[in-house]
Amino acid sequence: MENNQIQKFLKLVDELENQSDIELLLADDLIKQAKYLAGINKIELMGGDYPTIEDFLNVDIEAKRGIKGSVLKVSKYIPNSKKLIIMNNPYFKKEFVHQFLKQYPLNIEETPDFLILDYLFKEINKISEKDTYLLISGTPSNKFFNKIKEENKAIINELNCWDIMIYRGKLPSFYKDTEFYRTNGKSIKGNMKINLLKKTQ
Numbered sequence: 001m002e003n004n005q006i007q008k009f010l011k012l013v014d015e016l017e018n019q020s021d022i023e024l025l026l027a028d029d030l031i032k033q034a035k036y037l038a039g040i041n042k043i044e045l046m047g048g049d050y051p052t053i054e055d056f057l058n059v060d061i062e063a064k065r066g067i068k069g070s071v072l073k074v075s076k077y078i079p080n081s082k083k084l085i086i087m088n089n090p091y092f093k094k095e096f097v098h099q100f101l102k103q104y105p106l107n108i109e110e111t112p113d114f115l116i117l118d119y120l121f122k123e124i125n126k127i128s129e130k131d132t133y134l135l136i137s138g139t140p141s142n143k144f145f146n147k148i149k150e151e152n153k154a155i156i157n158e159l160n161c162w163d164i165m166i167y168r169g170k171l172p173s174f175y176k177d178t179e180f181y182r183t184n185g186k187s188i189k190g191n192m193k194i195n196l197l198k199k200t201q
Contacts, residue, residue, distance in 0.1 A: 005165040005196055006172045009133050012084055013174065016041040018057055037067070040078050043127070045071045045087040052088050052178055072119055075126035085124065085134045089180055089188070090144040092116060113143050114155045121158035125199075134162065134197040137171065137180070139188060148195050166196040 019039025037057070044051045047058035050065050058066030059074050067077050124134065138145025149167060153159045171192055180188040 003166060003169065003172075003196075005198070006169070006174075009084065009135060009196065010172065010174055012133065013042070016084060018042055018055065037078055040083065041081070042084045043074075043078065043086070045074065045085065045124075046090055047088070053086065053174070056084075056086060072116075072123055074123050078127050080127055080129060082129050083127065083132050085128065085132065086136070087134070088137045088178075089142060089192075090120075090136065090138060091142070092144070113147060114152070117144060117147055118156045118158050121156060121161075125158055125161055128199055130199055130201055132199040134199070135174075136195045136197070137175070137192055138195075139191050140168065140193060145193075145195070148197075161199055161201050162197040163200050164195060165198050166194060168193040168195065170194070 018041055040057050042053075042056045044053060044056040044058050044066075045060075047056070047060050047063070047066065049060070049062055051058035057078075059069060059071055059077065060066065061068065061070050063069075067074075069077060128134075136145060136148060140146055147156070148159065148164070150164055171194055175192075180192055
């Protein structure tokens with residue numbers, strides 16, 4: 001039997017539909033014009049080439065379907081509305097982190113991972129509203145996944161808009177046919193967990 005909060009999430013997955021043509025690959029020049037895709041209710045951040053879950057709009061720098069662009073600029077592509085957002089095994093390449101930190105110098109108390117997560121949640125907060133669900137999957141060793149917890153809200157300020165409903169829970173039936181892969185292309189067998197968050201403001 002799945003957790004009540006997961007059941008609510010899965011019910012919304014079935015009920016909500018994206019109204020835009022998510023088969024379209026948006027070219028870089030179109031993205032630079034900051035043209036919005038209205039009618040988007042289900043989004044996957046960092047899905048890779050293709051969305052992990054078929055009817056979610058994929059936003060990834062390597063996207064071959066969905067929006068080819070950085071998740072740290074997602075508010076340029078999608079207007080604010082109530083949505084379901086998923087993020088599977090979040091990862092940022094070392095080269096990207098290096099470039100990112102050139103633009104955002106660190107304070108003494110900050111670390112690169114916390115700074116990137118705070119900026120990522122700032123973007124997620126721009127495209128979501130109260131009662132939006134955010135489902136994040138990952139392995140406990142994933143340095144971005146494992147930092148999303150109550151005690152880190154003091155460091156990841158943008159996380160304060162969210163209640164953590166489930167912390168390191170079991171993968172729901174939503175993922176029953178999903179294969180997860182490491183950045184080197186190797187399959188992840190077992191040990192995947194989820195954090196389910198709900199926006200409170």
